[in-house]
Amino acid sequence: MSDQERLSTLRSYAWTLELLGEALVQHDEMLECEHNPRLSFRNTAGIHQAIRIISRLASEQCGKVMEQAGRASTD
Template identity: 75%
Template sequence: MTDQDRLSLIQSHVWTLELLGEALVQHDELLECEHNPHLSFRNTSGIHQAIRTISRLAGEQIGKLEKVKGD
């Protein structure tokens, strides 16, 4: 994978994180109007897990870029 490919992948991961963050904010606003804690916990934990996974993947690609740059 080229450096440009890695940068593009990282950009995609970060963009997805922004979308997930926005979804979390909108979800929180929606919950203010509803009273279903089981649904809110499931949805919120799913979004948080997705954010952690994508952050890890982006971090791995950044680590590979730094390793290549250091060689």
């Protein structure tokens, strides 16, 4: 994967994280109107899990870009 492809992937991850953050905000607002704590816990846990996974993937891609940049500067 080229650096450009990695940066594009990182941009997609950041955009997805932004959407998931917005989903959490909307979910919190919805909870004020609903009375099903079990369902709300599962939804929130699922969103948090998705955020953790995408953050880890983004971190891995950042590491690869930095590693290649380090190699390029020593060449």
